[in-house]
Amino acid sequence: xxxxxxxxxxxxxxxxxxxxxxxxxxxxxxxxxxxxxxxxxxxxxxxxxxxxxxxxxxxxxxxxxxxxxxxxxxxxxxxxxxxxxxxxxxxxxxxxxxxxxxxxxxxxxxxxxxxxxxxxxxxxxxxxxxxxxxxxxxxxxxxxxxxxxxxxxxxxxxxxxxxxxxxxxxxxxxxxxxxxxxxxxxxxxxxxxxxxxxxxxxxxxxxxxxxxxxxxxx
Numbered sequence: 652x653x654x655x656x657x658x659x660x661x662x663x664x665x666x667x668x669x670x671x672x673x674x675x676x677x678x679x680x681x682x683x684x685x686x687x688x689x690x691x692x693x694x695x696x697x698x699x700x701x702x703x704x705x706x707x708x709x710x711x712x713x714x715x716x717x718x719x720x721x722x723x724x725x726x727x728x729x730x731x732x733x734x735x736x737x738x739x740x741x742x743x744x745x746x747x748x749x750x751x752x753x754x755x756x757x758x759x760x761x762x763x764x765x766x767x768x769x770x771x772x773x774x775x776x777x778x779x780x781x782x783x784x785x786x787x788x789x790x791x792x793x794x795x796x797x798x799x800x801x802x803x804x805x806x807x808x809x810x811x812x813x814x815x816x817x818x819x820x821x822x823x824x825x826x827x828x829x830x831x832x833x834x835x836x837x838x839x840x841x842x843x844x845x846x847x848x849x850x851x852x853x854x855x856x857x858x859x860x861x862x863x864x865x866x867x868x869x
Contacts, residue, residue, distance in 0.1 A: 654704045654708070654709075654711065655700070655710070656712055656713065657692060658679065659692065659714075660688060660714065661690060668737075677691065677694050677698075678690070678737050679692060679737065679740060680739050682742065683743065684742060694734075701723065701735070707723070707752060707791075708790055709743065709786070720785055721740040721742050722743055722749060722785070722788070723740060724739040724740060726738050749782070750781070753781050754778050754792070755776060755791065755792050755830055757772060757794050757796045758794070762797045763796055764801075765801065765802075765833045770836075772796060772831055775831060776808075781817050782817070787815070789817060792811050792817075802838075804833055805831065806829070806830040808828045808830060810830065
């Protein structure tokens with residue numbers, strides 16, 4: 652596996668983690684063993700590896716001379732700077748099936764009849780839980796939008812192109828669950844304009860009624 656990240660065990664916790672971050676390091680925790688392992692790694696190396704992995708595939712962690720296969724369990728990101736603050740890894744076994752959250756990507760919509768009519772694709776399901784062996788975990792699940800033609804058309808879980816060895820983690824999840832729909836922006840704009848016009852009319856009528864009441868009182 653090309654995605655490898657070197658971690659070093661740490662003792663720093665709490666407020667001391669800020670010092671690590673100021674030094675260009677990222678604190679992390681590896682779960683899955685008898686006890687969680689507190690670790691730290693270079694920010695630049697960690698950011699590079701996680702971008703390559705896509706936050707969803709397996710990664711090899713080098714910890715004090717040993718190697719542990721893991722997946723990213725959680726990433727804390729600063730809402731302002733967008734820098735990584737902390738990473739949680741889940742240790743896994745190469746020969747055991749694991750679950751992972753995987754992004755859904757719609758391809759070829761620009762080649763569809765719907766796109767030619769200037770309709771817009773609205774993706775309502777961005778990711779899905781899948782099960783697979785670590786080596787089979789995909790970075791993303793593809794769904795082809797080339798066949799979309801009208802605003803009645805939609806893409807569902809049944810349309811996902813599941814790679815070999817990969818299946819949905821929730822077998823009870825209906826295949827009719829919608830992934831993406833199509834809408835006509837011109838129709839949406841006209842509907843909003845009509846709604847705004849109706850609201851203005853109602854407000855105008857209400858103002859007129861209040862005025863008439865005032866005149867009658869005088």
